[in-house]
Amino acid sequence: MATLEIRALSVGYGPVRALRDISVDVPDGGITAVLGGNGAGKTTLLRAVSRTLGFHRGTGTGSIRFDGRPLEGLRPAQVVAAGVVQVPEGRQVFARMTVADNLRAGALGARGGRKETGAALARVHELFPVLADRAHQRAGLLSGGEQQMLAMGRALMAGPRLLLLDEPSLGLAPLMAARIAETVQEINAGGTSVMLVEQNAAIALRLASTAYVLDVGEVALSGPADELATSDEVRRRYLGVVDEDAAADADPAARARRTLSRWSA
DSSP: OOOEEEEEEEEEETEEEEEEEEEEEETTTTTTEEEEOOOSHHHHHHHHHHHOGGTOOOEEEEEEEETEOTTTHHHHHHHHHTTTTETTOOOOTHHHHHHSHHHHHHHOOOSSSSHHHHHHHOOOOOOOOHHHHHHTTTTGGSSHHHHHHHHHHHHHOOOOSSEEEOOOOOOOOHHHHHHEEEEHHHHHTOOOEEEESSSHHHHHHEEEEEEEEETTTEEEEEEEEEHHHHOHHHHHHSSOOOOOOHHHOOOHHHHHHHHHHHHHH
């Protein structure tokens, strides 16, 4: 049975409909990617799962179950206690607090005691050694990549079984984005399921086993990530791969060159 089951979910912000009757499964132990452009509904989907829609004046219908337990009606803190933790878009760390205090704040939602918290901190420091080195530094003084590490580390302090990641590579240099991607793989290999929302389709499809493509609030495509990575539509819209024949048809000079080459073949 899937760890997370979303069925017939529709979400609106007042008169604006952000999601329309979507269904998504996040299997236990895997990485599931959710792709789409701006306004596709990706962040709204994560807010619905983490029960934080109300903070943004959103309302929804449909069902969301985690390990068979309905999440509807739960408060955000109860969702965290159930094992579902979100890392919001934009590296929302507590800038005036130290790195260590940010991590302690993440442990407030942990289900275990002091021993489990200590083990979680050791794991975070193993994944992100820089957070141990800068434990007493204010979070606002970290680089963008380091703040992303701190946001992820803070979420891991709660001992999630399902981690919701919203655009973890956004605004990062390619090398840092690649490093974050590697860490997502390590987190997943340690037994944590991941629901990954990304505009960087190349990274997301490389990491995930299953993927969904949202388009204006609806599921446009879904399936194994490796199959979607070879889909002409995904390659054209999200991976920047140009259809050479289509490009030539749009360019008279290129069309003429192609015709000549065929005649001379």
